[in-house]
Amino acid sequence: MVLAIKAENLKVGFLLEEEVLWAVKGVDLAVEEGTTLCIIGESGCGKSTLASAIAGTLPPYAVTSGKLRIYDRVLINGDVRNYNGVRGRITAYIPQNPGTSLNPFMTIEDHFYYVLKSIFGINRKDSRRIAIEALSRVDLDSSILEKYPHELSGGMQQRVLIALALSTNAKILIADEPTSSIDAYLKFQVVKLIGKLQRELNKTLIVITHDLVTTSTICDDIAIMYAGRIVELGGREDIVLNPRHPYTKMLLEVSPIPGIRKPLKHISGEPPNLGVEITGCPFYERCPYRIEICKQEPQIWEIGEQHTSSCWRAREAPWL
Amino acid sequence: MTISLNYLLRRLALAFFIVIGVIVFSYTLILATPGDPAVKWAGRPRGPGAEKAIELARRELGLDKPIYIQVVLFIYNFFTGNLGHSIAYKGQPVFDLVVMRFMSTLELTLLAYIISIPVAFNLGLQSALKRGSNLDNLIQSVSVVLASTPSYWLAILLLLFTLMISTSLGISMPVYGTVSPKLEVETGFELITGSYLLDSLIQGNILIFVDALLRMILPAIAISLYPIGALTRLTRILVAESLLEDYVKASIALGVKREILIKHFVLRSITPSFIQVAGLSFTYSLIDAMIVESIFGRRGLGDLLISALYSADFKIAVTLLALLAVFYVVVNTVVDILQAIIDPRVRL
Amino acid sequence: MERGLIGIIQRASRKTRFKAGLALSSLILILAVVALYIVPFPQDALGYVPRNVEARRLLPPSGDFLFGTDHLGRDLFSRVIMGARTALIQVLTVTIISLLLGIIVGVTAAYFRGLIETLLNYFVEVFMPLPAVVIALVLRLALGSGIHVVILALVSTWWAWYARITYVYARGIVELDYVVLAKLVGLSNIKVISRHVVLNIIQPLVVQAITDMGGVLLEAASINFLGLGLEPGSPEWGVMLYEALFYAGGVEAVVKAPWLVVFPGLFLLLTILGFSLLGDCLREEIDPRLRRRWRLWF
Numbered sequence: 001m002v003l004a005i006k007a008e009n010l011k012v013g014f015l016l017e018e019e020v021l022w023a024v025k026g027v028d029l030a031v032e033e034g035t036t037l038c039i040i041g042e043s044g045c046g047k048s049t050l051a052s053a054i055a056g057t058l059p060p061y062a063v064t065s066g067k068l069r070i071y072d073r074v075l076i077n078g079d080v081r082n083y084n085g086v087r088g089r090i091t092a093y094i095p096q097n098p099g100t101s102l103n104p105f106m107t108i109e110d111h112f113y114y115v116l117k118s119i120f121g122i123n124r125k126d127s128r129r130i131a132i133e134a135l136s137r138v139d140l141d142s143s144i145l146e147k148y149p150h151e152l153s154g155g156m157q158q159r160v161l162i163a164l165a166l167s168t169n170a171k172i173l174i175a176d177e178p179t180s181s182i183d184a185y186l187k188f189q190v191v192k193l194i195g196k197l198q199r200e201l202n203k204t205l206i207v208i209t210h211d212l213v214t215t216s217t218i219c220d221d222i223a224i225m226y227a228g229r230i231v232e233l234g235g236r237e238d239i240v241l242n243p244r245h246p247y248t249k250m251l252l253e254v255s256p257i258p259g260i261r262k263p264l265k266h267i268s269g270e271p272p273n274l275g276v277e278i279t280g281c282p283f284y285e286r287c288p289y290r291i292e293i294c295k296q297e298p299q300i301w302e303i304g305e306q307h308t309s310s311c312w313r314a315r316e317a318p319w320l
Numbered sequence: 321m322t323i324s325l326n327y328l329l330r331r332l333a334l335a336f337f338i339v340i341g342v343i344v345f346s347y348t349l350i351l352a353t354p355g356d357p358a359v360k361w362a363g364r365p366r367g368p369g370a371e372k373a374i375e376l377a378r379r380e381l382g383l384d385k386p387i388y389i390q391v392v393l394f395i396y397n398f399f400t401g402n403l404g405h406s407i408a409y410k411g412q413p414v415f416d417l418v419v420m421r422f423m424s425t426l427e428l429t430l431l432a433y434i435i436s437i438p439v440a441f442n443l444g445l446q447s448a449l450k451r452g453s454n455l456d457n458l459i460q461s462v463s464v465v466l467a468s469t470p471s472y473w474l475a476i477l478l479l480l481f482t483l484m485i486s487t488s489l490g491i492s493m494p495v496y497g498t499v500s501p502k503l504e505v506e507t508g509f510e511l512i513t514g515s516y517l518l519d520s521l522i523q524g525n526i527l528i529f530v531d532a533l534l535r536m537i538l539p540a541i542a543i544s545l546y547p548i549g550a551l552t553r554l555t556r557i558l559v560a561e562s563l564l565e566d567y568v569k570a571s572i573a574l575g576v577k578r579e580i581l582i583k584h585f586v587l588r589s590i591t592p593s594f595i596q597v598a599g600l601s602f603t604y605s606l607i608d609a610m611i612v613e614s615i616f617g618r619r620g621l622g623d624l625l626i627s628a629l630y631s632a633d634f635k636i637a638v639t640l641l642a643l644l645a646v647f648y649v650v651v652n653t654v655v656d657i658l659q660a661i662i663d664p665r666v667r668l
Numbered sequence: 669m670e671r672g673l674i675g676i677i678q679r680a681s682r683k684t685r686f687k688a689g690l691a692l693s694s695l696i697l698i699l700a701v702v703a704l705y706i707v708p709f710p711q712d713a714l715g716y717v718p719r720n721v722e723a724r725r726l727l728p729p730s731g732d733f734l735f736g737t738d739h740l741g742r743d744l745f746s747r748v749i750m751g752a753r754t755a756l757i758q759v760l761t762v763t764i765i766s767l768l769l770g771i772i773v774g775v776t777a778a779y780f781r782g783l784i785e786t787l788l789n790y791f792v793e794v795f796m797p798l799p800a801v802v803i804a805l806v807l808r809l810a811l812g813s814g815i816h817v818v819i820l821a822l823v824s825t826w827w828a829w830y831a832r833i834t835y836v837y838a839r840g841i842v843e844l845d846y847v848v849l850a851k852l853v854g855l856s857n858i859k860v861i862s863r864h865v866v867l868n869i870i871q872p873l874v875v876q877a878i879t880d881m882g883g884v885l886l887e888a889a890s891i892n893f894l895g896l897g898l899e900p901g902s903p904e905w906g907v908m909l910y911e912a913l914f915y916a917g918g919v920e921a922v923v924k925a926p927w928l929v930v931f932p933g934l935f936l937l938l939t940i941l942g943f944s945l946l947g948d949c950l951r952e953e954i955d956p957r958l959r960r961r962w963r964l965w966f
């Protein structure tokens with residue numbers, strides 16, 4: 001079993017106005033090659049920052065600690081980051097906003113050309129060939145190539161971005177909120193497409209999302225993030241059927257699951273702001289199952305095989 | 321990257337109406353300022369022949385006719401280049417005179433811009449790429465100083481400096497005037513369009529070409545200060561902004577190389593705005609050039625202005641005003657249309 | 669972080685360029701105010717020719733005459749310092765009048781829309797292309813020399829600039845809900861305009877005006893440099909340059925007496941620089957796009 005991604009106590013923060021605001025507060029991950037991991041959480045939980053750390057899009061004013069490895073390459077070691085030869089070659093990023101993530105001054109063909117030329121040094125003819133092949137995998141016609149981004153619909157733009165990521169032949173794909181800018185009835189389609197591609201091409205896929213329902217259909221593993229930490233991590237069935245963290249349980253309750261009639265609850269309160277220092281369990285304020293010991297910093301406990309949770313009451317799980 | 325005919329027509333129509341407005345305003349100045357318009361137009365003549373000159377002016381402007389006819393007549397005369405004869409330059413038709421001198425000033429300003437644009441672009445680019453570094457701060461400070469320096473002051477200093485050098489070395493340097501009068505006579509050079517470089521090329525007169533070019537260098541440097549300062553700052557901001565765009569971030573994540581990013585991504589995105597600002601400031605620099613010309617004793621709009629002042633040549637003054645304003649409108653319209661063509665986001 | 673003017677000034681003042689700009693502008697302002705009182709040769713400053721002209725002409729800088737003397741024996745230092753006063757008078761007059769005119773026209777066009785809007789915008793478009801220097805020429809021929817030529821010529825071009833800026837800003841504001849509501853509730857138009865519209869746009873306008881003051885001064889000096897505005901002898905930097913070149917005996921004479929051009933021009937440069945730096949820094953604080961100040965991806 002080859003580990004595509006391994007993170008050890010990874011912390012990522014941002015240096016703003018001489019203060020560091022930590023977005024990712026100590027994350028441990030081990031992602032096997034050829035599997036799909038969904039990182040799920042509300043806005044502001046740090047999942048996008050984590051994705052940036054893997055994809056190599058951290059801004060220069062970022063501060064890091066801990067370790068992040070991709071295959072045998074060390075990307076992050078303490079505050080030293082090195083992504084040379086990784087971006088586009090080993091990792092490929094599918095950005096969140098398709099509308100603004102394509103260069104409005106270039107045709108789609110140009111987009112492929114410059115990426116492929118940077119990575120493989122090939123000429124226009126070859127890049128066109130690869131582009132057509134990649135586009136066909138996302139059900140797009142080669143006529144797209146002459147168009148400018150603003151001439152395409154949002155859905156098509158996103159598929160172009162997926163195709164771009166595929167064309168690099170990178171082994172790790174990172175999809176940042178792939179369903180956020182999609183209309184509800186299309187969400188399943190996009191997710192299915194991504195899942196299909198992952199299986200066909202045997203990529204390692206990381207999906208960042210707040211949409212538990214749609215994305216969980218393609219995940220092998222799910223990581224639930226809250227306030228910069230992974231509060232529960234496990235296989236898909238484990239998480240959905242046997243959630244061992246109250247937050248996970250709540251996420252499941254508030255998500256409509258097609259085919260099942262159940263009352264939709266809502267979670268009161270809001271996640272803590274980025275950078276706020278918290279002692280004890282970060283979910284304390286909103287947790288209906290909190291007890292005295294929760295004021296202490298929780299550790300990571302193993303519940304089952306490859307299933308961890310950082311809730312003091314994970315073993316008893318009164319919410320089940 | 322095509323624009324609709326609709327847009328083109330609308331833009332041209334707008335430009336046309338503004339041009340008309342400008343010409344009307346210029347005419348208003350003749351009427352609205354103190355004094356008899358005919359007297360002003362005739363250049364406040366004195367002595368014998370003054371009566372006749374004033375009568376002629378009255379007929380030229382059609383002052384006996386109702387006002388709207390006067391305005392229309394003036395507009396018509398302007399477009400046909402028929403604005404009477406200059407007082408300062410006895411007998412020469414005003415319009416042709418102004419246009420010829422305009423060409424000379426124009427070529428000088430163009431030279432200044434040919435110098436400024438690459439310099440400003442490179443400085444701005446380096447400044448933005450190394451944002452926050454010492455180089456960036458230096459370039460920023462220098463640009464602001466350059467943009468704040470009066471070009472005519474620098475022109476004087478440059479001239480002083482070269483004169484000091486040439487007197488101490490005992491040689492004569494070609495810095496003053498537009499061409500060497502001796503050379504002009506010897507090679508039989510004639511002005512056709514008013515642009516020395518162009519005309520010398522047309523006549524195959526390389527000596528004059530080189531001589532004229534040399535004499536343009538110092539004034540062009542003085543004029544180029546402001547565009548260099550302003551355009552450097554503009555480029556810096558444009559580049560910095562474009563590098564913060566989502567699509568640049570996405571491209572970096574896919575491994576696009578730095579050189580490609582700069583050459584293709586940044587360049588393309590800043591070109592429309594750069595052209596627009598450069599176009600707007602061109603007319604400003606043209607006016608600057610007029611003033612610098614008068615210091616270097618060049619033959620152009622600058623000394624036309626001075627002559628008009630001394631001879632109370634109202635015709636030149638009004639024609640100059642209208643022509644420069646029209647030029648500004650034309651340049652802006654061209655730049656706007658160009659920008660619409662180049663920028664694929666602009667859907668028309 | 670404070671949003672208002674205080675906050676902006678606080679944040680801007682951390683930058684050295686701001687401090688430099690503030691220092692220069694304040695210096696010129698102070699000089700302008702106290703010029704009459706501190707200048708060693710006030711008569712010279714105002715243009716009067718001293719009696720011992722021959723002995724005093726074209727003396728290089730010395731203990732008595734810090735910047736030397738000009739071709740009529742007048743102390744250049746006094747004249748240059750007094751020039752700060754003239755410069756500020758010209759700039760402030762032009763800026764204030766143009767701002768007022770521009771705001772009135774811009775707000776009216778944005779608020780009342782329709783035919784008024786089109787008409788006013790047309791006027792703005794017609795006046796924007798006019799070069800102030802050439803208007804000054806026409807005015808000079810018609811009105812004779814004097815400061816009125818400078819002021820009129822500059823106002824007639826700058827008002828359009830401010831009118832356009834005001835219009836653009838005001839357009840953004842009048843569409844805002846609370847303005848529409850105020851109108852509906854029945855507040856008289858004037859009240860709505862003054863309270864809601866104008867107050868919102870004053871801040872960026874003032875910052876723009878400060879940045880522009882350098883350009884206004886440059887143009888004013890240009891007009892005077894061409895002999896179109898103030899008479900020779902007036903304590904104005906442009907006029908002094910004009911006198912140096914055309915009255916003192918041309919470039920050959922200036923080569924031997926460079927102080928005639930160096931000092932007036934230097935002060936001109938420093939004043940323009942001061943305003944530009946000040947305005948630039950303030951503008952950076954206001955414009956959200958320019959606020960991010962970190963290094964980039966490379």
